Amino acid sequence: MKRSFKKNTSLSWSADTELVGLVLALRPTGADLLYPQYTIGLHAWFLDQVRQTSPDLSAYLHDGESEKPFTISALEGALKMSGKHLQLQPEQTYFWSITALSQPVVQWLAEWVQCLPTQVELRNAPLTIQSCQIALAPTTYRQLLDAPIPKPAQVNLSFVSPTSFRRKGxxxxxxxxxxxxxxxxxxxxxFSNLPVEQESFLDWVDESVIIRRHQIASTKVAAGKRGMVTGFTGAIELGLSKKSSLASPQNQQLFYALGRFAPYCGTGHKTTFGLGQTRYQWQIEATEKISTHSQQLGERIAELAEQFTTQRKRTGGTRTQKIAETWATILARREDGESLQAIAVDLEMPYETVKTYAKLARRALRQPD
Known part of the structure; x- marks a missing residue:
């Protein structure tokens, strides 16, 4: 999807802002190669930017609770296949989105954008920052909740990167x-300080929210630090049943507020690694084209993980699955030609541990070390 920027957009917002979305325009310095899971590098670079100026916030983002107050996207723009890698095009401008869901991150962004670094540093593939603009308007949770019901009364959502939920493991x-x-x-x-009783609202959603139309496709991709994800892209139109439209005004208001919230928070899991990017409109043509190799890598990780899980099933428990996915990720990326050192850095694991896991994985498949 082609993006355009308003030249006079101001990179500032009020002190009470709780949510905002930014998009950076990036230009490669050459025809550099990216590995399929390069969003790990974007994630690490962003956290390092926070670390350099706000150690306390950095510690929270690294070590806080499971709910992370930010999301990042993958690069939006043409990436060509080059062997087992993705190749940046020097003449192409790429767009990278960052959203903030809490006041501390919003305040940090407000300072950061006033003195942006010159480049986003990815492994052997620096990207020059050409501009930074507001993509999602600065707002508060209260403003989202108090906004009028849209006309027509519906919620259209587009999922522009693979999106998935965790259910029963x-x-x-x-x-x-x-x-x-x-x-x-x-x-x-x-994050909102406007908490809602979850169970009763979700019961209401189950009874009242209807899918009016959808256009969904599924894909399997390598994502995050370990393993693969089976996700969907596409668009969906949601409305309320006639019965519900005559009752539960508070639930109705929250329904539309959460729809407006979706582009800020993303959908599903691994939203800090580029998954679950969501837009508040029906926009099928905006769905990202997932590279063939990224799908192949995800499928290979899934295949290996299943084999390792089967071999280790006698041990049972979630630990078996986690170890199987870790072995599968390491071996699949090693088969792709990545160095063990680079894999160790991405997975935030000691090099010797990654080396040992690679050997164990090969032996489990009776491959030569």
């Missing part, structure tokens, strides 16, 4: 209303 790649609004409400309750 597995990925669940369907945008059921209860899954969507559980995802949004969990973050709303954590």
């Amino acid at each position: 597995h990925h669940f790649p369907l945008p059921l209303p209860t899954n969507l609004f559980h995802s949004y409400l969990r973050r709303w309750n954590y």
Whole structure:
């Protein structure tokens, strides 16, 4: 999707702002190569920017509770396949989005944008920052809640990067209303200071929210630091049943507020690694084209993880699955030609541990070390 910027957009907002979304325009310095899971590098670079100027906030983002007060996107723009890597195009401008869901992160961004670094540093692929603009208007949770009901009374959401939920230890790649609004409400309750009783609202969603139309496709991609994700992209139109439109005004108001909240918080899990990017409109043409190799890598990780899990199933428990996914991620990326050192850095694991896991994984498949 082609983006355009308003030249006079001001990179400032009021001190009470709780949510904001930014988009950076980036230009490669050459025809550099990216590894398929390069969003790990974007994630690490962003956290390092926070660390350099706000150690306390950095510690919270690294070590805080599971709900993270920010999201990042993958790069939006043409990436060509080059062997097992993605190749940046020197003449191409890429767009990278960052959103903040809490006042401390919003305040940090307000200072950061006044003195931006010159480059986003990815492994062997620096990107020059050409501009930074506001993509999602500065607002507060109260303003989202108090906004009038849209006309027509519906919520259109587009999922422009693979989106998935966790359910009973597995990925669940369907945008059921209860899954969507559980995802949004969990973050709303954590950050808004306007908490809502979760169970009763989700019961109401299950009874009242209907899917009027959808255009959804599924894909399997490598994402985050370990493993793969089966997710969906596409668009969905949601409305309320006739019965519900005559009752529960508070739930109705929250329903529309959470729809407006979705682009800020993203949908599902791994939103700090580029997944679950969401827009508040029906926009099928905006859905990201997932590279063939990223899908292949995800499928290879899934294949290996299943084999390792089967071999280790006698041990049982979630630890078996986690170890299997870690082994699978390391071996699949090693098969792709990545160095063990680079994999160790991305996974934030000691090099010797990664080396040992690679050997154990090969032996489990009876491959030569």
